[in-house]
Amino acid sequence: MLVLSRKKGESIVIEDQIEITVLAVDGDTVKIGISAPKHVDIFRKEVYLSIQEANRESAAPAQSDLNALINRLRGPKK
The missing domain is CATH 1.20.5 (Single alpha-helices involved in coiled-coils or other helix-helix interfaces)
Structure with missing residues (x-):
C-alpha cells in the first residue's frame, strides 16, 4: 500500500486518468473528490x-x- 500525506486542496493522480483531491478535513473525517472517466466505476x-x-x-x-x-x-x- 502506498501511503501519502496530502493537505486540503492537494491531489494525487493515478494513471493520467484519475485525480483524487482532498476537499476538506474535519476531525477524523476527510472529504475527497474523485475525477475519473465515466467508464470507471467508483x-x-x-x-x-x-x-x-x-x-x-x-x-x-x-x-x-x-x-x-x-x-x-x-x-x-x-
Whole structure:
C-alpha cells in the first residue's frame, strides 16, 4: 500500500486518468473528490463489498442448477 500525506486542496493522480483531491478535513473525517472517466466505476468499499456478496449469492443457485443439469445429461451412473 502506498501511503501519502496530502493537505486540503492537494491531489494525487493515478494513471493520467484519475485525480483524487482532498476537499476538506474535519476531525477524523476527510472529504475527497474523485475525477475519473465515466467508464470507471467508483464505490465506497462497504458498497462494493455488498455488491460482491449479492453477486456471489445470485451465482450460487445458478451453479447448483448447472451441476444438476450436467448430472441429468450424463445419465445414471453405472
